[in-house]
Amino acid sequence: MIAGPxxxxxxxxxxxxxxxxxxxxxxxxxxxxxxEILGLIGPNGSGKTTLFECLAGLIPTDSGEVQFRGGxxxxxxxxxxxxxxxxxxxxxxGQSVAWVLRFFAAIYGRSPEEGAALARALxxxxxxxxxxxxxxxGEAKRALLALGLLTPHPLLLLDEPFDGLDFRQTREVMALLxxxxxxxxxxxxxxxxxxxxxxxCDRLVLLSKGRVVGEGTLPELRARAxxxxxxxxxxxxxxx
Amino acid sequence: MPSPSGSAxxxxxxxxxxxxELRELLASRAFWLLLLMIGPLxxxxxxxxxxxxxxxxxxxxxxxxxxxGLSPLDGILVPAFGAYDLAVTLLxxxxxxxxVSAEKASGAWKLMLQAPxxxxxxxxxxxxxxxxxxxxxxxxxxxxxxxxxxxxxWIYGPELLNLLLGHLLRVILSCxxxxxxAAMANGAASAAIATLGFTVGTWALEFxxxxxxxxxAKLAAYTPTAALRVFEQGELRLATVVVAAALSLAGFALAxxxxxxxxxxxxxxxxxxxxxxxxxxxxxxxxxLRPTWDxxxxxxxxxxxxxxxxLRQIRRPLAVTVYLAPxxxxxxxxxxxxxxxxxxxxxxxxxxxxxxxxxxxxERAGDHYGEVWYQLDGRRAMSRSTTEPIVLETLYRLAxxxxxxxxxxxxxxxxxxxVRPKGAAPLFYALWPLxxxxxxxxxxxxxxxx
Numbered sequence: 202m203i204a205g206p207x208x209x210x211x212x213x214x215x216x217x218x219x220x221x222x223x224x225x226x227x228x229x230x231x232x233x234x235x236x237e238i239l240g241l242i243g244p245n246g247s248g249k250t251t252l253f254e255c256l257a258g259l260i261p262t263d264s265g266e267v268q269f270r271g272g273x274x275x276x277x278x279x280x281x282x283x284x285x286x287x288x289x290x291x292x293x294x295g296q297s298v299a300w301v302l303r304f305f306a307a308i309y310g311r312s313p314e315e316g317a318a319l320a321r322a323l324x325x326x327x328x329x330x331x332x333x334x335x336x337x338x339g340e341a342k343r344a345l346l347a348l349g350l351l352t353p354h355p356l357l358l359l360d361e362p363f364d365g366l367d368f369r370q371t372r373e374v375m376a377l378l379x380x381x382x383x384x385x386x387x388x389x390x391x392x393x394x395x396x397x398x399x400x401x402c403d404r405l406v407l408l409s410k411g412r413v414v415g416e417g418t419l420p421e422l423r424a425r426a427x428x429x430x431x432x433x434x435x436x437x438x439x440x441x
Numbered sequence: 442m443p444s445p446s447g448s449a450x451x452x453x454x455x456x457x458x459x460x461x462e463l464r465e466l467l468a469s470r471a472f473w474l475l476l477l478m479i480g481p482l483x484x485x486x487x488x489x490x491x492x493x494x495x496x497x498x499x500x501x502x503x504x505x506x507x508x509x510g511l512s513p514l515d516g517i518l519v520p521a522f523g524a525y526d527l528a529v530t531l532l533x534x535x536x537x538x539x540x541v542s543a544e545k546a547s548g549a550w551k552l553m554l555q556a557p558x559x560x561x562x563x564x565x566x567x568x569x570x571x572x573x574x575x576x577x578x579x580x581x582x583x584x585x586x587x588x589x590x591x592x593x594x595w596i597y598g599p600e601l602l603n604l605l606l607g608h609l610l611r612v613i614l615s616c617x618x619x620x621x622x623a624a625m626a627n628g629a630a631s632a633a634i635a636t637l638g639f640t641v642g643t644w645a646l647e648f649x650x651x652x653x654x655x656x657x658a659k660l661a662a663y664t665p666t667a668a669l670r671v672f673e674q675g676e677l678r679l680a681t682v683v684v685a686a687a688l689s690l691a692g693f694a695l696a697x698x699x700x701x702x703x704x705x706x707x708x709x710x711x712x713x714x715x716x717x718x719x720x721x722x723x724x725x726x727x728x729x730l731r732p733t734w735d736x737x738x739x740x741x742x743x744x745x746x747x748x749x750x751x752l753r754q755i756r757r758p759l760a761v762t763v764y765l766a767p768x769x770x771x772x773x774x775x776x777x778x779x780x781x782x783x784x785x786x787x788x789x790x791x792x793x794x795x796x797x798x799x800x801x802x803x804e805r806a807g808d809h810y811g812e813v814w815y816q817l818d819g820r821r822a823m824s825r826s827t828t829e830p831i832v833l834e835t836l837y838r839l840a841x842x843x844x845x846x847x848x849x850x851x852x853x854x855x856x857x858x859x860v861r862p863k864g865a866a867p868l869f870y871a872l873w874p875l876x877x878x879x880x881x882x883x884x885x886x887x888x889x890x891x
Binding site: 300 | 547
């Protein structure tokens with residue numbers, strides 16, 4: 202299935218990025234449709250985080266173009282279109298979870314009730330008075346997800362949203378994320394666990410060594426790989 | 442689903458960012474350490490100053506100095522607040538650097554770059570929080586002033602406000618340098634080295650300028666220490682204020698360039714160069730601003746009022762040629778007693794130091810060494826004096842102006858006070874550190890999870 206212009210939210214074409222002589226992204230291009238969960242799949246070091254940081258306008262690209270709702274979206278305006286939640290960050294370690302949630306809710310014009318509802322949904326209520334720096338990896342991930350979900354942008358980029366979560370928490374967060382498109386937002390998730398990606402994503406972008414090697418639903422990718430059956434792992438191995 | 446553009450109003454967001462910065466400061470051990478140390482530092486300066494002032498005032502039956510020589514500005518205010526110069530040089534930069542570097546290191550800055558507030562506004566919030574923190578650190582200094590008043594000491598309001606303005610500008614300049622270093626450096630340690638390098642560089646500039654004069658001396662007049670010295674002398678110079686403010690702004694502008702990570706390195710370098718090109722003429726112009734105000738109670742930066750009135754009759758440019766080496770104490774006397782005062786009164790004073798010799802012990806001075814030539818309307822007069830009445834007489838003769846009669850009275854009375862600093866030691870050495878340690882413990886302790 203090819204995305205039609207009506208459903209296209211964001212498109213990226215020819216994104217390239219070098220760090221010194223190392224080509225991290227090479228002519229990467231894909232389309233994000235409205236109200237979907239798109240997965241960015243690739244092994245460690247394939248350029249997923251770099252691609253997200255380029256999309257968010259946090260680092261400069263060597264070349265490439267990003268369009269949002271059919272119009273040009275230069276890096277300086279990206280924060281109006283999308284929000285990127287990085288993986289492995291521990292912001293404001295000395296502040297309490299409650300205050301950081303309140304801060305995000307306030308600057309993005311969300312009500313305290315919305316923040317409280319997210320804290321409930323992500324089981325953060327018992328951690329509200331704890332400092333960010335004292336949280337475990339999984340707790341910090343849930344607090345960060347709450348920050349990301351508090352932002353009002355049409356497109357939310359989450360880098361490794363399940364990293365650090367246990368099996369039960371992963372299922373619960375997946376269930377929560379599945380409700381997001383229904384509320385009008387689009388999710389673009391970077392995931393290196395293929396089984397997680399297959400369970401939560403509507404469509405997938407496969408990234409290998411900085412190149413997009415496939416884009417579509419699992420059946421579409423399977424067909425492209427020339428496979429009659431098999432899961433995402435088989436498809437990924439066949440296409441890379 | 443609200444759009445980002447429909448989020449909280451700009452002013453509300455700025456308030457929340459300011460609150461965040463203040464909370465981050467309070468979460469910083471460096472800030473609490475600064476607060477802890479500033480009390481004893483101020484206390485030491487104040488206690489030593491009060492003791493010295495009391496001895497000069499004749500406590501314990503010793504010989505008292507002339508009352509006119511006892512000014513609380515020199516005797517109490519400057520030494521007590523001198524601790525802040527030390528703290529702003531060696532302690533405060535670490536607090537300022539942390540406010541930027543911690544967000545860069547923790548990844549918080551990636552979130553902030555996407556926040557619905559402009560980068561300059563975010564830096565404004567950081568700057569305001571840092572100045573607010575510094576005002577909190579002024580508490581021991583203000584306690585010292587209260588003690589001084591309680592002892593029966595005299596404080597001349599304009600002098601005090603001018604001194605506080607000088608210290609405020611000093612800390613804003615320090616913020617600009619530290620924030621720029623933190624933005625440009627990879628980590629807090631590199632930023633700290635860069636900031637201390639800047640400080641040591643200004644000290645070196647002052648040291649070299651003291652021996653060479655010329656352009657270096659003009660530059661050295663705007664180092665943080667030299668700029669503060671102007672305020673410590675009770676003088677308010679517009680040039681010093683504007684140069685310090687512009688330098689601080691330049692630091693924040695550089696920080697804004699380097700914190701915008703979406704730009705390439707060549708783009709950041711080009712913008713940094715552009716910032717330098719924009720601020721260089723502003724600084725040059727600011728350095729030539731002439732308005733100054735003598736806010737000292739004893740009018741140490743001014744001639745007597747009658748002489749000033751007489752000197753104002755001279756409307757032509759005065760050229761002064763000085764044959765004194767930069768390190769010669771006579772040049773310092775001449776500058777402080779005569780030249781800087783003339784520059785405040787006359788419409789134009791062109792000063793040239795024509796000495797190519799040195800006042801070194803083993804070097805031969807030039808033939809004209811020690812001479813000071815004054816030229817007005819083509820007429821010239823020479824004087825070797827650095828004493829105010831003698832030079833003024835020379836100038837009146839040269840300008841054909843009737844010297845004013847020497848008026849008796851109206852001199853600065855001085856404010857001797859022979860008291861010991863009772864209660865100061867327990868307050869600054871025990872109570873203040875204990876209070877700060879307790880507040881820090883209450884704020885920084887790990888909270889239990891609910």
